[in-house]
Amino acid sequence: MMILASENALVDYIVRTMPAVDCELVRVGIGDDAAVIRPLGQGYETVVTTDQLVEDKHFTRGTHPAGSLGGKLIARGVSDVAAMGGQPQWFLLSLCLAEWCSEEWIKQFITGLFQTINSLQISGLPLIGGDLASGKIFSAHVTVAGSVLTERALLRSGARDGDSLFVSGKLGGSALGLERLLGGADPDDPAVLRHINPEARLALGQFLVDAGASAAIDISDGLSIDAGRLAKASGLAVEIEAERVPRFAETSDEHVWHGGEEYELLFAAPPTAAIPDELDGLEITRIGTFRAGAGVFRNERGASSAVPIHGFDHLSSKSHVGES
Amino acid sequence: MMILASENALVDYIVRTMPAVDCELVRVGIGDDAAVIRPLGQGYETVVTTDQLVEDKHFTRGTHPAGSLGGKLIARGVSDVAAMGGQPQWFLLSLCLAEWCSEEWIKQFITGLFQTINSLQISGLPLIGGDLASGKIFSAHVTVAGSVLTERALLRSGARDGDSLFVSGKLGGSALGLERLLGGADPDDPAVLRHINPEARLALGQFLVDAGASAAIDISDGLSIDAGRLAKASGLAVEIEAERVPRFAETSDEHVWHGGEEYELLFAAPPTAAIPDELDGLEITRIGTFRAGAGVFRNERGASSAVPIHGFDHLSSKSHVGES
Numbered sequence A, B: 001m002m003i004l005a006s007e008n009a010l011v012d013y014i015v016r017t018m019p020a021v022d023c024e025l026v027r028v029g030i031g032d033d034a035a036v037i038r039p040l041g042q043g044y045e046t047v048v049t050t051d052q053l054v055e056d057k058h059f060t061r062g063t064h065p066a067g068s069l070g071g072k073l074i075a076r077g078v079s080d081v082a083a084m085g086g087q088p089q090w091f092l093l094s095l096c097l098a099e100w101c102s103e104e105w106i107k108q109f110i111t112g113l114f115q116t117i118n119s120l121q122i123s124g125l126p127l128i129g130g131d132l133a134s135g136k137i138f139s140a141h142v143t144v145a146g147s148v149l150t151e152r153a154l155l156r157s158g159a160r161d162g163d164s165l166f167v168s169g170k171l172g173g174s175a176l177g178l179e180r181l182l183g184g185a186d187p188d189d190p191a192v193l194r195h196i197n198p199e200a201r202l203a204l205g206q207f208l209v210d211a212g213a214s215a216a217i218d219i220s221d222g223l224s225i226d227a228g229r230l231a232k233a234s235g236l237a238v239e240i241e242a243e244r245v246p247r248f249a250e251t252s253d254e255h256v257w258h259g260g261e262e263y264e265l266l267f268a269a270p271p272t273a274a275i276p277d278e279l280d281g282l283e284i285t286r287i288g289t290f291r292a293g294a295g296v297f298r299n300e301r302g303a304s305s306a307v308p309i310h311g312f313d314h315l316s317s318k319s320h321v322g323e324s
Helices: A007-017 A066-083 A103-119 A173-182 A190-196 A202-211 A223-234 A253-258 B007-017 B066-083 B103-119 B173-182 B190-196 B202-211 B223-234 B253-258
Strands: A026-028 A035-037 A044-054 A087-097 A127-134 A139-149 A164-168 A215-218 A237-241 A265-269 A282-291 A295-300 A303-306 B026-028 B035-037 B044-054 B087-097 B127-134 B139-149 B164-168 B215-218 B237-241 B265-269 B282-291 B295-300 B303-306
Touching: A007 A103, A007 A127, A035 A087, A035 A127, A044 A066, A044 B087, A044 B139, A066 A087, A066 A103, A066 A139, A066 A190, A066 A202, A066 A215, A087 A103, A087 A202, A087 B044, A087 B139, A139 B044, A139 B087, A139 B139, A164 A223, A173 A190, A173 A253, A202 A265, A202 A282, A215 A223, A223 A237, A223 A253, A223 A265, A223 A282, A223 A295, B007 B103, B007 B127, B035 B087, B035 B127, B044 B066, B066 B087, B066 B103, B066 B139, B066 B190, B066 B202, B066 B215, B087 B103, B087 B202, B164 B223, B173 B190, B173 B253, B202 B265, B202 B282, B215 B223, B223 B237, B223 B253, B223 B265, B223 B282, B223 B295
Parallel strands: A044 B127, A087 A127, A127 B044, A237 A295, B087 B127, B237 B295
Antiparallel strands: A026 A035, A035 B044, A044 A139, A044 B035, A087 A139, A164 A265, A164 A282, A215 A265, A237 A282, A295 A303, B026 B035, B044 B139, B087 B139, B164 B265, B164 B282, B215 B265, B237 B282, B295 B303
16 A cells, blocks of 8 residues: 555545544535634633644654654644643644655554544544645644633633642653663663653643633643743742652653653642642642742752753754654 | 744744734634634634645745745635635744744745735734744744634535536746746746735635635646546536636646646536626636536537646655645
């Protein structure tokens, strides 16, 4: 089956591979000039986000399995929807194929993407369109849309003075896994698995809307930079208690504070909100407090110091595999 | 002003350059994990499309002015909305910058994109988000969403036996202009201008919904291939009267029948629909008829022959600057 013989053959392969979705929302999907989407039910708004995956920027083909890349691309978009407290509804996928892309590689990429969608605990995520091209390097794009209760989306700007800062999961594993992957580690290494198979925290995001969280972001670029984004958008400072930050096994301070691609949720909640210690097995940890001021501070045994923000800048001249 | 110094500097430049839009629809735009969009008014559905522009596939930097590329990228997305009979409402923009991209080049790209939006006769098109990266080649993506009357979107599949085939404008100019551009022609050459500054036929698309057109497509890959798409989606053949096809000055049969990037609308309408000869100065020509069967036929002085479909295949191994 020569899926790369023509544009039609590749589209046919994607459509055949796509899990069946019974979706009321999609009037017209793949195959017209544009898709047609029916309105969401009353009381809902649309959230929409877009992400790209670029060869030698976000991955190298020598180290990253194709299936995990497809999965990671869609997980990144879905994670943004999760961070708003939304439920994913549909997505668009564009591919730019490089000459080195084999049939097998593309199949694994597509299959990995749909497997990740199947692993989400939702009724399905219809692919409604996209665009195909070829170029000197491989790149892929998704646009993911979701639904969120009207005026209840978890914005970055909603934290208030005195709110607590919480994080899900354990930090640093993805950065450690990337180091190990680039060093030739076993693909079953727990940190490598953490890096190549991120999970979007959809159930947590939706729980937080109901629980009364005030702000949220997904950790794509690192605890320090993403905590700084929450604090800045909310016009506050945030003080993080270093001992409380949950650490993935064998990680360094650099991994934990500045490692990206975690896709854990970092969120604010007022003292009145009931935030549990775990949700369906996912641990949730209170790690800090928002206060008047600006910046991110690290509190260690009562001594507070400003945290240098050195997360990823996506336009930095040094290409850095593993950016998000 | 070093807009390429960091991701933040480039986002700031884009936000400053973006024309102000008073848009009820956007609750949260650029700057959060995802944008938040309010529901459309009652009686409307959403149309959504995505397009990419890849260096050395769709353009070469030596021949194509940066401003025209930004304009062409957004025009392509808006043209898809036009072909559905829709009104553009918001868009997402992702950029992957190459090392050769200078500040001036990026500014021209962004400015050209917003100038093209300003030239559309709509109240504005808010940019609500996107993604930035860098890579070995430049590429850019848009996702454009619009509104369309419920169940009234102009699909490719709506043509009926006996419907007429119409086209707007004159064909072949874009392909001729690309040849001349690659040959070093004057940038003021009318065909070159036609190639680098395509116009989305928004007013026509919306007119056609009211006028009772049955199907539509925008000519992005060429008259032969796009007529074939309309016919195939509708389960019919279409016979085109060669003498009636409106030709751009100095074009060959190859330009007119197989040249892409026209962005004119090719549409079907039943005999009962009142389709005028022009709309606001844009000529509209009846060029053929749908009938039972399959394929595209060229009728010349009463003799009918099948038209070989050789439009663009976007995965063909030969890179072909000017694909869409």
